[in-house]
Amino acid sequence: MNMQTKISRRTMIRTMAGAGGGMILGFHLPGASAGVVAPEPWTTPTDGAEINAWLTIDLDGTVTIRVPHTEQGQGALTSVPTMIAEELDVPWENVRAVFADMNRHLNQGQEYKVTTTHGSQVVRLQHPHIMQAGASARERLKAAAAIVWNVDPSQVTAKQGVLSSGSNQASYADFVTAAAEVQLAQEPTIKTPDQWWLMGKPLPRMEIPHKVNGSAQYSIDTRLDGMVYAAVKCCPVPWGKVKSYDFDAVRNRPGIIDLVEFHALEGKTFTSDMQNGVAIVADSWYRAKTALDLMPIEWDYGPNANVSNETQAAEAQRLFGVEGDVSNEIGSDALGRINQGGNTLSAQYHRPYETHARMEPINATVSVTDERIDVWSPTQDQAAPLRIISDHLGRDTKEIFVHTAFLGGAFGGNGGGATAVTKQAAEISNRLRRPVKVIWTREEDITHDKQRPPVYTELKASLGERGLPEAFFSRAVWFTHEGVANHGPATADYSIGTMPYLVPNRRHERHNVATHLPTATHRGPGANQNGFIIEQFVDEMALAADWDPLEWRLEMTKGLEPWQRVLLKMKEVCGFRTDLPKGQGMGIAVVEDHNSYCGACATVSVSQRGQLTIDKLDIIINSGYLINELNASEQLEGAACWELSHALYGGLDLENGQFTNTNFDSYHLMRMPQMPSANCYFALSEDGWWGGMGEPGGPPTPAAVANAIYFATGKRVRSTPINQHDLSWS
Amino acid sequence: MAISLRVNGTAYEVDVEPETPILWVLRDSIGLTGTKFGCGIAQCGVCTIHLDGRPIRSCITPVSSAVGRQITTIEGLSNDNSHPVQQAWIEHSTPQCGYCQSGQIMSAAALLSQTDNPSDSEIDSAMSGNLCRCGTYPRIRAAIHRAVEIYDASKS
Numbered sequence: 045m046n047m048q049t050k051i052s053r054r055t056m057i058r059t060m061a062g063a064g065g066g067m068i069l070g071f072h073l074p075g076a077s078a079g080v081v082a083p084e085p086w087t088t089p090t091d092g093a094e095i096n097a098w099l100t101i102d103l104d105g106t107v108t109i110r111v112p113h114t115e116q117g118q119g120a121l122t123s124v125p126t127m128i129a130e131e132l133d134v135p136w137e138n139v140r141a142v143f144a145d146m147n148r149h150l151n152q153g154q155e156y157k158v159t160t161t162h163g164s165q166v167v168r169l170q171h172p173h174i175m176q177a178g179a180s181a182r183e184r185l186k187a188a189a190a191i192v193w194n195v196d197p198s199q200v201t202a203k204q205g206v207l208s209s210g211s212n213q214a215s216y217a218d219f220v221t222a223a224a225e226v227q228l229a230q231e232p233t234i235k236t237p238d239q240w241w242l243m244g245k246p247l248p249r250m251e252i253p254h255k256v257n258g259s260a261q262y263s264i265d266t267r268l269d270g271m272v273y274a275a276v277k278c279c280p281v282p283w284g285k286v287k288s289y290d291f292d293a294v295r296n297r298p299g300i301i302d303l304v305e306f307h308a309l310e311g312k313t314f315t316s317d318m319q320n321g322v323a324i325v326a327d328s329w330y331r332a333k334t335a336l337d338l339m340p341i342e343w344d345y346g347p348n349a350n351v352s353n354e355t356q357a358a359e360a361q362r363l364f365g366v367e368g369d370v371s372n373e374i375g376s377d378a379l380g381r382i383n384q385g386g387n388t389l390s391a392q393y394h395r396p397y398e399t400h401a402r403m404e405p406i407n408a409t410v411s412v413t414d415e416r417i418d419v420w421s422p423t424q425d426q427a428a429p430l431r432i433i434s435d436h437l438g439r440d441t442k443e444i445f446v447h448t449a450f451l452g453g454a455f456g457g458n459g460g461g462a463t464a465v466t467k468q469a470a471e472i473s474n475r476l477r478r479p480v481k482v483i484w485t486r487e488e489d490i491t492h493d494k495q496r497p498p499v500y501t502e503l504k505a506s507l508g509e510r511g512l513p514e515a516f517f518s519r520a521v522w523f524t525h526e527g528v529a530n531h532g533p534a535t536a537d538y539s540i541g542t543m544p545y546l547v548p549n550r551r552h553e554r555h556n557v558a559t560h561l562p563t564a565t566h567r568g569p570g571a572n573q574n575g576f577i578i579e580q581f582v583d584e585m586a587l588a589a590d591w592d593p594l595e596w597r598l599e600m601t602k603g604l605e606p607w608q609r610v611l612l613k614m615k616e617v618c619g620f621r622t623d624l625p626k627g628q629g630m631g632i633a634v635v636e637d638h639n640s641y642c643g644a645c646a647t648v649s650v651s652q653r654g655q656l657t658i659d660k661l662d663i664i665i666n667s668g669y670l671i672n673e674l675n676a677s678e679q680l681e682g683a684a685c686w687e688l689s690h691a692l693y694g695g696l697d698l699e700n701g702q703f704t705n706t707n708f709d710s711y712h713l714m715r716m717p718q719m720p721s722a723n724c725y726f727a728l729s730e731d732g733w734w735g736g737m738g739e740p741g742g743p744p745t746p747a748a749v750a751n752a753i754y755f756a757t758g759k760r761v762r763s764t765p766i767n768q769h770d771l772s773w774s
Numbered sequence: 775m776a777i778s779l780r781v782n783g784t785a786y787e788v789d790v791e792p793e794t795p796i797l798w799v800l801r802d803s804i805g806l807t808g809t810k811f812g813c814g815i816a817q818c819g820v821c822t823i824h825l826d827g828r829p830i831r832s833c834i835t836p837v838s839s840a841v842g843r844q845i846t847t848i849e850g851l852s853n854d855n856s857h858p859v860q861q862a863w864i865e866h867s868t869p870q871c872g873y874c875q876s877g878q879i880m881s882a883a884a885l886l887s888q889t890d891n892p893s894d895s896e897i898d899s900a901m902s903g904n905l906c907r908c909g910t911y912p913r914i915r916a917a918i919h920r921a922v923e924i925y926d927a928s929k930s
């Protein structure tokens with residue numbers, strides 16, 4: 045007992061010293077009036093000591109978990125603590141979350157391993173090392189107690205924040221500092237799903253209470269002493285130039301401080317980099333924006349001012365006649381077999397450009413001084429702004445501090461760290477030596493987003509025995525920005541080239557056409573565009589041979605367990621049928637995305653005059669495992685709404701090399717009256733593989749709706765937005 | 775030019791052009807950042823506040839029109855998340871990214887102050903000006919029905 049008291053006192057002294065030494069969370073910008081992340085419980089613990097980079101434990105038992113991923117509503121700020129608390133074994137109500145410190149991460153051995161937050165991956169791919177951090181902390185606590193209690197560590201149990209062995213008992217907090225010094229002979233293995241006590245529970249996301257009262261801080265909410273504001277306009281045809289402007293016309297307006305020109309970097313006209321343009325800096329954003337609107341600017345649009353939706357469509361038609369790169373080939377001579385004739389069918393499908401349009405317009409705040417640089421940027425990778433600014437201004441990473449805020453949506457578009465806007469803010473602040481907040485108008489945000497690539501696809505099949513396809517051919521034409529790999533060719537025919545259906549002879553080709561228009565990943569990249577395409581063509585093939593669409597899919601995925609599980613669940617719960625009276629229809633689809641297998645079943649009504657209503661939507665997912673059903677359902681509903689938005693209403697208009705529908709009066713999104721409620725079902729394989737949850741709800745949903753429209757009206761809708769098609773029937 | 779305003783019961787004096795939208799006065803002059811900017815053209819609803827209890831889009835409403843009237847923002851709805859709409863939002867785990875939710879909540883609170891027990895179609899029409907890119911609409915609808923129950927329970 046004596047010994048324990050002694051350790052406790054020592055622990056306390058050391059933890060206090062630790063806190064005084066500046067608890068690493070970099071929210072201590074001198075002079076900041078409100079430049080802090082959200083209030084409680086995101087504040088730095090005052091008396092906590094850390095066992096490892098991932099967590100601290102306060103004297104009162106509060107466990108603060110540092111999350112290196114971002115929170116855009118997808119739940120990382122809850123899922124990461126859940127996985128650590130699972131292993132650490134502490135009461136959930138004692139757990140708090142804060143964003144991890146990226147300056148420490150990049151300058152001290154990258155302890156968090158991965159800081160990005162995209163690709164539905166935080167749980168799917170990162171759970172092993174995150175759970176490991178919790179398990180390791182638990183074992184060190186046990187080892188520290190074992191030394192003091194003079195027992196073998198195997199005789200110490202760690203449960204719900206309490207260490208015990210025989211008559212000895214202590215709080216984790218009593219041993220936290222000692223535990224930090226323990227070297228384990230061997231790191232523990234992480235728990236298997238049958239051992240979980242916390243993972244699998246439908247825990248509400250921790251930050252919800254902050255998102256109902258305006259206190260959650262987003263990057264755009266940053267306020268610093270002496271801060272100025274900038275509004276920017278870059279050439280609406282990307283990579284075009286500024287020909288002239290007349291700053292004198294507006295410089296005497298109230299509050300105007302300066303004008304800053306931006307230049308695309310020669311040799312760096314990479315998708316996410318700077319465009320040519322101007323910024324007006326003022327003492328309020330509204331004054332800056334108003335002056336910028338009034339200032340005459342002439343642009344030199346450059347060589348790309350003739351590109352339009354029509355020129356791209358014509359190029360696609362030309363390329364349908366040209367052999368492309370082969371992305372997947374099975375069996376032999378699929379095209380030759382189809383060209384021999386017989387029972388064949390073919391169709392062309394198209395999905396247009398879409399934009400991210402996260403509700404928080406792109407923005408960044410940067411404060412550059414000789415000593416340090418502070419940055420707030422709506423990025424999906426907490427560490428990205430640090431790297432971007434270090435690269436752009438040539439400053440040491442040790443001098444740069446990232447203040448992670450909540451993201452007002454991201455959806456893949458902020459993957460590179462809102463690169464251009466962060467550089468713009470860094471340039472202005474570097475020049476004026478004042479903190480500056482840059483906000484893009486919605487028009488600038490959509491004009492200069494890195495868009496989702498458009499695709500034109502031709503599909504052909506020949507049907508053989510029992511009316512099932514014996515040969516299948518696809519040729520996709522995809523338009524991306526030059527030099528881009530991650531959303532380029534690999535996603536051009538994703539879901540088509542990778543379809544599971546057991547067709548003996550298949551050939552999948554694609555053309556990746558380089559354009560001047562920046563493109564990027566977009567929630568459910570490839571799968572969202574192509575799910576609509578392949579899963580309708582599947583219905584076309586099935587119906588051409590009088591197959592029931594659900595039975596066709598079951599037949600064509602025989603032996604593929606993850607797919608069968610989804611389809612059988614669909615059969616069990618959805619009541620899918622093809623004999624509804626005209627004007628009503630049900631449709632199904634199933635698509636793999638981020639290693640999850642997701643099905644959708646939609647019931648629609650279409651009035652004779654062509655008015656579409658989605659009456660019911662069921663979503664069935666096989667993600668292998670599931671750690672939080674509540675959060676998962678939110679993501680499935682959200683992803684379904686995301687892709688229904690594009691399929692029903694979206695589509696960017698490209699004219700004269702630039703996008704013309706750049707605000708919500710002309711780029712339309714799903715609104716409340718149009719959104720059906722969704723029922724989510726889980727059909728889990730639970731046999732060793734993990735799938736993602738943030739994106740897979742999207743890809744099958746519009747295809748299910750379009751297949752239902754076909755049953756209701758007899759009309760096959762092969763391009764989006766669906767609302768531009770005449771769905772009337774008689 | 776100095777303009778006097780009352781926001782959430784507190785008096786402020788701000789020095790801005792009278793045509794400045796209330797949104798930017800709230801966010802940049804006063805420092806109430808719960809009200810958001812999304813489109814600037816009254817199409818998305820993230821800037822929704824109450825002017826004398828009625829929902830308005832603060833991004834297009836000049837500050838001069840608020841003189842002598844009561845502005846209520848999300849920060850003024852309650853000081854402890856106790857407003858029935860806030861409680862229902864928490865119960866239904868409604869916000870995802872959360873960026874649109876100040877506007878959603880202000881629209882919903884205004885609806886419930888005018889309509890005791892709105893039907894789904896009344897909810898749809900009152901909320902149709904509020905975009906949510908995260909797709910939280912089904913939860914918003916359910917949360918509004920739940921808020922009605924919470925209101926009623928607090929009255930009885």
Ligand code: FES
Pocket residue numbers: 810811812813814815816817818819820821822831832833834
């Ligand atoms: S910002 Fe006011 S309605 Fe969009």
Ligand code: FES
Pocket residue numbers: 117403452453869870871872873874875905906907908909910
């Ligand atoms: S919760 Fe993200 S926009 Fe509505």
